[in-house]
Structures are given as C-alpha cells and as structure tokens.
Amino acid sequence: MKTEITDFKGNKRIKITGDIDMHTSPELREVLLSIIKKSKNQCVCVDFTDVTYIDSSGIATFVEGLKAIRASGSRLFFYGLPESIMEIFRFSRLDRVFEIFRTFEDAFGI
Amino acid sequence: MVKKSENKEYIRPLERKVEALRILTEVSSIISSTLDIRELMSLVMEKAKEILSADACSILIYNKKTNKLEFEVAICGEESTSEMLKEKITLDMGQGIAGWVAQNQQILVIKDVKKDKRFFHDVDKMTGFETKSLIAAPLIGRRGLIGVAEIINPQKEDYDLEILSILTKHFATAIENAIYHSESLERERIKQELEIAATLQKSFLPENPIFEKGKIKVFAINIPARHVGGDLYDFVEPVRGKVGVFIGDVSGKGVSAALYMAKIISDFRYIARGINSPSEVMGKLNKVLSGAPRGMFLTAIYLIIDVGNGESVISVAGHPPCILINKDGIKVLEMQTGPPLGIIETDFKENKISLRSGDRLIMLTDGVFEAKNISGERIGFNAILEFIGENQNIENLSEKIIGHINEYSKNTEMADDITIVEIKIR
Numbered sequence: 001m002k003t004e005i006t007d008f009k010g011n012k013r014i015k016i017t018g019d020i021d022m023h024t025s026p027e028l029r030e031v032l033l034s035i036i037k038k039s040k041n042q043c044v045c046v047d048f049t050d051v052t053y054i055d056s057s058g059i060a061t062f063v064e065g066l067k068a069i070r071a072s073g074s075r076l077f078f079y080g081l082p083e084s085i086m087e088i089f090r091f092s093r094l095d096r097v098f099e100i101f102r103t104f105e106d107a108f109g110i
Numbered sequence: 111m112v113k114k115s116e117n118k119e120y121i122r123p124l125e126r127k128v129e130a131l132r133i134l135t136e137v138s139s140i141i142s143s144t145l146d147i148r149e150l151m152s153l154v155m156e157k158a159k160e161i162l163s164a165d166a167c168s169i170l171i172y173n174k175k176t177n178k179l180e181f182e183v184a185i186c187g188e189e190s191t192s193e194m195l196k197e198k199i200t201l202d203m204g205q206g207i208a209g210w211v212a213q214n215q216q217i218l219v220i221k222d223v224k225k226d227k228r229f230f231h232d233v234d235k236m237t238g239f240e241t242k243s244l245i246a247a248p249l250i251g252r253r254g255l256i257g258v259a260e261i262i263n264p265q266k267e268d269y270d271l272e273i274l275s276i277l278t279k280h281f282a283t284a285i286e287n288a289i290y291h292s293e294s295l296e297r298e299r300i301k302q303e304l305e306i307a308a309t310l311q312k313s314f315l316p317e318n319p320i321f322e323k324g325k326i327k328v329f330a331i332n333i334p335a336r337h338v339g340g341d342l343y344d345f346v347e348p349v350r351g352k353v354g355v356f357i358g359d360v361s362g363k364g365v366s367a368a369l370y371m372a373k374i375i376s377d378f379r380y381i382a383r384g385i386n387s388p389s390e391v392m393g394k395l396n397k398v399l400s401g402a403p404r405g406m407f408l409t410a411i412y413l414i415i416d417v418g419n420g421e422s423v424i425s426v427a428g429h430p431p432c433i434l435i436n437k438d439g440i441k442v443l444e445m446q447t448g449p450p451l452g453i454i455e456t457d458f459k460e461n462k463i464s465l466r467s468g469d470r471l472i473m474l475t476d477g478v479f480e481a482k483n484i485s486g487e488r489i490g491f492n493a494i495l496e497f498i499g500e501n502q503n504i505e506n507l508s509e510k511i512i513g514h515i516n517e518y519s520k521n522t523e524m525a526d527d528i529t530i531v532e533i534k535i536r
Contacts, residue, residue: 022363029404055526056361056407056476063361063453064405092409092428093449 003031011043013104017050020058028058032065039074045107049080054088066098075099079107130273133161137277147288151183154281155259159185163265166239168192169249170201170208171257179208179258186262191237199233206230208258211246215255217275218246247278251286304337307368311338314372321345323353324417325467327534331508332527339527340367341475342375349386351417356382357531358410359429359475361450370406374399388412388425392451392458396427399452407450411473413533420465420535425458427451430479433472433495434463435502442495470507471533472498477526481515489518508532 001024004015012035020028035044046062062076069076077099081089089095101107140153155167166186170179179201184192201209210228211218221243223229234241242263249256259278311334321328330343340360348354356378360367374395381394391412399408409429415422424432424443428450432443446459465471479491494511501510508530515528 056359056409057363060361060405060407062405063407066453067405091430093447094428094453097449097453 001028003028005031005035008045008108011045012039013045013047015047015050019053020051020061021053021055022057025057025061029061029064032061033068036065036069036072036074036076039069039072041072042074043108044069044074044076045104046076046078047080047104048078048082048085051082051085054085059088059092059094062098077101077107079104126268126270130270134273134277137161138280141280141284145288145291147285147292148183150284150288152185154284155183155185158259158261161266162245162261162269164261165263167259167261168195169257169259170212172212172255173200176200178202179212182257186237186239188237191239194237195233198236201230206233207244207246208260211248211258212255215248215250217248217271217278219271220244220246245274247274249278249282249285251282253286256282256285256289304365307365308334308337311368311372314375315343316345321353323347325420325536326353326415326417327536328353328355328531329508329534330529330531331512332529333512333524334368334527335477335524336364338365338368339363340371341477341527341529342371343529343531344375344378346379346382348382348384348391348414352386353415353417354382354388354391355413355415355473355531355533356410357429357473357475357529358408359477359527359529361405361407363526366404366406370402370408374408382412386414387460388414388423389458389460392425392427392448396451396456396458400455402452407452409450409476413471413473415465415533420467420469422463422465422471424461424463426461427458430474430476430491433474433498435470435472435498435507436466437468440495440499440502465533465535467535469535470502472507473531473533474511475527475529477524477528478511478515478530480526481519481528482522482525483518484520484522489515 001016001018001020006013014031014035018024066076079101080103081100089100137154137157140157141150144150144153151169155169159167168181168185169183171182173180181195181199184195186192203209204213207218207220207228207230220226223241223244245261245264247259249259315332319330328345332341332343340363342358344356346354358374360370360374377398378395382391385391410427411424411429411432413422413424424445426445426447428447431445434441434443443463445461448456448458479489479494481489497511497514498507501507504510511530512528
C-alpha cells in the first residue's frame with residue numbers, strides 16, 4: 001500500500017494505492033490520524049480509485065478516523081470507490097456511515 | 111651447531127603461534143559456553159580486553175530498521191559511561207571508525223586516532239574517556255552485518271591480525287546463533303501463550319456447539335484463522351419458550367480481536383437476558399460498544415425464535431445475510447439491515463420470518479466466502495451459495511461447507527476466521 005497526500009484549496013486529499021489490510025492499516029492509521037489531528041474545519045478526502053482490497057481492520061482505521069474527525073469540526077469523505085470495494089461498504093451498510101461520492105468533483109460540487 | 115641467536119629467531123614465531131592458538135582455544139571455549147547473547151558478548155569482550163591489555167572495549171549492533179549502529183556492550187572503568195553510550199550514542203553508517211568498518215566490512219587498526227579523520231570525537235567528549243588507539247572489527251554473520259567490535263587503547267602490539275580475524279568470524283557466528291536461539295525461545299513462548307489464549311477464548315463460546323430445544327436444533331462451527339480469532343456465536347434462552355441465536359465478527363484479527371470478542375460475548379449475555387426483542391438488544395449492545403478502541407466494530411445478527419411455532423425475529427448489523435433452505439430451494443434473505451455495532455448511534459430494525467418444519471437457516475461470517483486459493487482469488491458469496499444449493503439435502507451441510515473451503519484454500523494460510531451457525535426445525 002502507498003499513500004500520497006496533496007493539498008486542494010486548504011483541504012487534504014489522500015490517494016491510496018494497493019491493499020488496505022491488517023498488514024498495511026497501521027501505516028494508514030498513522031497517516032490518517034496525523035492529518036486529522038492537524039485539520040480544523042477542513043475536508044479530508046480519500047481517493048479510493050487505486051485501492052485493490054480493504055478488510056475489516058482497514059475499515060476500522062477509517063471508523064477511528066471518522067470518530068476523531070467529528071471532534072475537530074472537519075469532514076471525512078471517500079470518492080472513486082471501485083465496484084468491488086463499494087460492494088463491501090454496501091454489504092455491511094457502511095455506505096450509511098461514511099460520506100461516499102462518485103468523483104472528487106461530486107464531493108466538492110465543482 | 112645452531113647459534114643461540116638463530117635459535118631465538120626460530121623459537122619466537124613458534125611461541126607466538128602457540129600463544130595465539132591458546133587464545134583461540136580459550137576464546138572458543140567461552141564462545142561455546144553460553145547462548146545468552148548479552149552474557150556471550152560481555153564474556154568475549156572482557157577476554158579480548160584482557161588479552162590485548164586494553165583500556166576499554168565495546169560492541170555496536172547494527173539496527174537494520176534505522177540503518178544505524180547502537181552501543182550494546184561497553185566495557186570500561188565506569189558503569190555510568192557505558193550506560194551513557196548505550197542510551198545516547200548512535201552512529202550512522204560511515205560515521206566514525208565503527209561506521210566506516212560497518213560500511214566497508216574490514217578490520218581497521220589505528221595506532222593514533224588523532225591522525226585519523228574518520229575518528230568521531232563526540233563520544234570521548236561526552237564520556238571524558240581518551241581514545242588513543244583502537245582496533246575495530248566488523249561482525250558479519252550468515253544474515254549479513256551484525257555490528258562492530260572495538261578494542262580501545264590496546265597496550266599489546268604483537269597480536270596476530272589473522273587470529274583476530276578468525277576469532278571475529280567465530281564470534282559473529284556465535285552471536286548469530288544466540289540471536290536464533292533467543293528468537294526461537296520467543297517464538298515458542300508466543301506459541302504457548304497463544305495456545306492458552308485459544309483455550310481461554312473457546313471457553314467464552316458455548317460449551318456444546320449443539321443446542322436443542324423443542325423442535326429447534328442449532329449447530330455451530332468456529333475455526334479461528336490464527337489460534338485466536340474475532341468470530342463469535344452464542345445460544346441463549348432470553349425468555350421462556352424462546353431461543354436467541356447470535357453470530358458476530360469483530361473487525362481485525364488475532365489477539366486484539368479475540369479479547370474484544372470475549373468482552374462482547376459477556377456484554378451480550380448480560381444485555382440479552384429477559385429481552386424478547388433483537389433490535390432492543392442490538393441497540394443496547396451498540397451503545398456499549400460505541401467506545402471501542404481503534405475504531406473496532408462488530409458485524410452481527412441476532413435472531414429470536416419461538417420454540418413452539420418457529421416464528422422468528424431477526425436484527426442485522428452490517429453482517430452478511432442469512433441463507434434459508436426450505437422445500438422451495440435456497441434463498442438469500444433480504445432484510446432491513448443497520449450498520450455494524452459500535453460505530454454510530456442508530457436504531458436497528460426487526461425482520462420477521464416463519465420457519466417451518468424441515469427448514470434450515472444458515473448464518474455465516476465473511477471468512478467463509480472470503481477464503482482464498484493459492485492464486486489469491488477469493489471464493490466469493492455466490493460460489494458458496496451455489497455449493498449450498500447443490501448440497502442442500504445433506505445432513506451435515508455445515509461440515510460439508512467447511513470441507514469445501516478447505517479444499518479451495520488447500521496449501522494456503524487461512525485468511526480469516528470462519529463461523530457457520532445452522533438452525534434446523536425438526
């Protein structure tokens with residue numbers, strides 16, 4: 001798994017490439033929580049376009065991120081989920097927990 | 111006749127060889143005397159210090175993760191100096207004499223450190239020790255660089271560099287063997303701990319995987335992926351004439367998931383007592399689990415069935431659907447489902463289903479359909495459904511499914527815990 005962080009109009013974009021599983025989620029946790037810690041009234045958006053797999057430990061990392069971000073007044077949302085990943089979110093009703101958009105433009109309304 | 115001086119010339123190198131062999135034998139016997147890595151390093155370095163009449167000696171171990179050298183053993187007059195070295199000093203590869211030796215993997219003999227630009231003065235400044243000369247040797251094992259051994263201010267100068275080099279190799283192998291030994295002891299300890307944890311965890315699940323009440327028979331199979339796991343199931347009698355069947359899957363794997371699973375089973379048993387509504391139990395459990403550490407959550411199904419008439423009420427929290435087998439064939443039950451427990455505040459819906467005589471209801475965790483084959487391909491929910499369809503009339507269906515998964519995942523490590531709970535109406 002690889003993560004790449006870029007800025008977009010004062011917001012943070014995290015692009016993830018590869019599998020998010022119990023081996024890689026500790027690294028993702030470190031990246032995600034450090035961004036969330038620094039964020040204030042910002043959007044932290046995660047680009048799932050090149051995510052190949054996510055297991056429950058990966059989802060738990062995002063759940064932790066979501067709980068943490070609520071306290072900071074910022075928003076966490078996802079976009080570009082491949083169908084196989086979307087199916088995992090739908091299957092476990094996590095599509096109701098996270099804000100999920102089709103594209104980056106949809107998420108920002110641009 | 112041989113002159114006295116010629117005799118001396120002849121005997122001197124021989125004496126040196128005998129002395130060198132004596133040292134070699136002595137150090138070799140120390141090296142093979144212990145498998146305790148710290149004791150081994152200290153004993154050998156003490157001996158080296160004594161043989162070479164040195165003021166001090168040290169071992170710096172190479173830390174692969176940081177790519178730095180760290181003081182592991184430092185034998186000098188003051189204990190506080192050696193503690194200071196261990197706590198405060200690390201060297202980059204190439205930094206100082208030890209860093210140079212580590213990088214170039216060559217023995218280095220320096221008669222006067224003042225004349226050598228590679229010498230790192232900060233250590234002396236910090237400790238107040240004065241290094242005049244030194245011998246630094248790389249310790250290289252089968253797995254590569256282990257570290258660097260340094261002898262500081264050796265008084266004896268007529269040592270044999272070849273013997274020193276042989277001793278260093280021998281010493282490096284001994285350190286490596288001690289590392290292997292301690293790693294294997296540690297592995298064995300962890301294995302034992304996990305075996306105890308697995309037994310303890312099993313004790314949280316119902317003692318008997320078969321539960322019978324009236325016309326209802328419930329049967330469960332649970333196989334953790336790595337000794338301990340995060341899947342759980344339970345059978346309870348919440349109120350008279352009703353049986354509650356619970357299945358769940360904690361996010362993550364291993365010991366943390368297992369500990370959390372144990373807590374959840376206890377919470378569930380406490381909450382479920384006396385409540386005839388699965389959604390109410392799920393709601394209460396959701397609240398209890400909302401403070402879960404590290405975003406941990408639980409996907410679960412709780413079903414309460416009437417022992418008399420088979421009328422059932424089910425609540426689902428982000429868990430894979432149930433599969434119903436009846437006289438019309440098999441079908442995946444479409445149900446109103448809430449998110450997994452422990453994430454957000456929400457109300458859980460109830461779904462009603464009538465189970466008749468001969469019906470079977472299968473509940474499973476995602477480990478069943480996420481099993482991987484040797485090429486890393488997952489078996490998938492549809493393939494499991496198809497298999498159940500083909501074998502729906504078989505008595506021991508759950509065991510058959512496990513057999514099918516084992517066959518599919520042959521020669522691979524089990525990726526996730528597997529749990530199947532089957533409810534049968536006689």
